[in-house]
Each structure stands twice: as C-alpha cells, then as structure tokens.
Amino acid sequence: MISYLKAIKHDILHLIAPSLCPACDEPIDPAERGICEACRVSLLAAPYPEEIYETLLEEYTAEELALEAIGSLYTFEQDSPVQQLIHAIKYKGCYPLAEEMGVELGLALKAFVEFSQIDLVLPVPLHRAKLRERGYNQAEFIARGFSRAHNIELMSNGLKRIRHTRSQTQLSAQQRAVNISNAFTVTVKDTAGAKILLCDDVFTTGATLNACADVLLNAGAQSVIAATIAQDNPNTNVRRGT
Numbered sequence: 001m002i003s004y005l006k007a008i009k010h011d012i013l014h015l016i017a018p019s020l021c022p023a024c025d026e027p028i029d030p031a032e033r034g035i036c037e038a039c040r041v042s043l044l045a046a047p048y049p050e051e052i053y054e055t056l057l058e059e060y061t062a063e064e065l066a067l068e069a070i071g072s073l074y075t076f077e078q079d080s081p082v083q084q085l086i087h088a089i090k091y092k093g094c095y096p097l098a099e100e101m102g103v104e105l106g107l108a109l110k111a112f113v114e115f116s117q118i119d120l121v122l123p124v125p126l127h128r129a130k131l132r133e134r135g136y137n138q139a140e141f142i143a144r145g146f147s148r149a150h151n152i153e154l155m156s157n158g159l160k161r162i163r164h165t166r167s168q169t170q171l172s173a174q175q176r177a178v179n180i181s182n183a184f185t186v187t188v189k190d191t192a193g194a195k196i197l198l199c200d201d202v203f204t205t206g207a208t209l210n211a212c213a214d215v216l217l218n219a220g221a222q223s224v225i226a227a228t229i230a231q232d233n234p235n236t237n238v239r240r241g242t
Helices: 002-016 049-059 081-091 095-109 128-134 138-150 173-180 207-218
Strands: 070-075 120-123 159-161 184-186 195-203 223-231
Touching (some): 070 095, 081 095, 081 138, 081 195, 081 223, 095 195, 095 223, 138 223, 159 207, 184 207
Parallel strands (some): 120 195, 195 223
8 A cells, every 4th residue: 555655656746847867858757767768778788797897908907907897887978868877977966866777787787697796885985075065976876776786785985085086087098097096095894805896987997996996905805896887998899778
C-alpha cells in the first residue's frame, strides 16, 4: 500500500513539475533513468575495460601505472548528450542523477571479473575550497550508487585532496601528471590490505585516478581499480549504444 501511494505521489509531482532530461531539457517519463530514451540511444558506449586499460598501458610504463583496471559507461564527446549529462552532474546540482548513474555504472561492470572482487568503494575527493564552492562532490554520489549496486562498503573520507590544483581540462598528459602529483593523502587505516575501487565522473589520461591509486597502494592497499561515468581518452575506440 505504501509503495502504491508513493508511486501515485511520484506521478503527481511529475505532472506538476516534470523531470527534465539533462541532455535535451525535454520532460522524461518517471520510468526513465535520468536521461530520456531518445538521448540514451545516441550515447556512445565506452570501450570494454580491457581495451581502455590497454590504451593506458601504451601511455604509462608498468612502474607508473598504479591502477589495475578501469571501466566506463560512455565515451565523452563535445556538444553531445554525454557532455550534457556530465555537466548536469558536475555543475548543476544534479547529485541524485549522479547516484543513479553510479548504480548504472556498477550494474554494467558487474559482468567483468575484475569488478566483482572489491572490498571498498572510494570517491576521488575535491579540495575543500572546491567542495565549498560547489556544495557537493559528484564523485561521492557516483560512488554511493556504485556501492549500492554491488552492496559494498562506501568510504567517503578514505582520501583527502591536500593541495588545490589547476583544472586539468586544458592540460597535456604530462602537465596533468605534474599538476596532480602529491595532491592526495590517505586519511584512514581501513584501506590497508583492501581491494579498492575509485569512482569519478570522467577520466581522460587517468592522471588523477592513477595519483589516487598510487597513494592508496603506498598506504598498503592490495589493489586499486577505477570506474567512471565517461571516458575522454582520444586513443580508445568507441561502441555505439548501450
């Protein structure tokens, strides 16, 4: 009875103030997951995790690459529904959408063995100045959704960003690595011996995720992998549709 009343309330609220697709600003049906079906079918799915990782192996030496695997849902393109989705999550306060996408990300990666052996889920942290400015960390909500999908512990405060860095957007791969070096520290002991998954919204060169993985391994983590909503590495192939 309660679930039935909740469903009625949800539908009434949708009629009064319908949810809008973050990609096209059109109303979406209550049954649709965060983005309308018309936009969803136009999304470019990311390559499979092993393909993404092989690309990283071409860009990093074995000693430099701290991550053991990485998976994404979509491929980021300028002026695409994926870009609008990420911008809504990151800049427009759509953190419930971030959590929903985290669930979707977690479910999509369950089929891959490297993503089925995880002890802890950690978000990539924001610097306190950026967190104060934005009001929330989108990576934390993505991580929350992923942890729900896998029924795995979320450790929101496992990492801390101790140095405010420049935006990575316009930097080269080498500049990104330098910019993000020594920017993170591990704040808890529970990561020692754990198999950890890092969550973020987008990765391009993997510099931020790899820097986080490096400090976690130095603090005793057994292994570190990563998952993002989108990947923006120009050297990977893409798959159309989801």
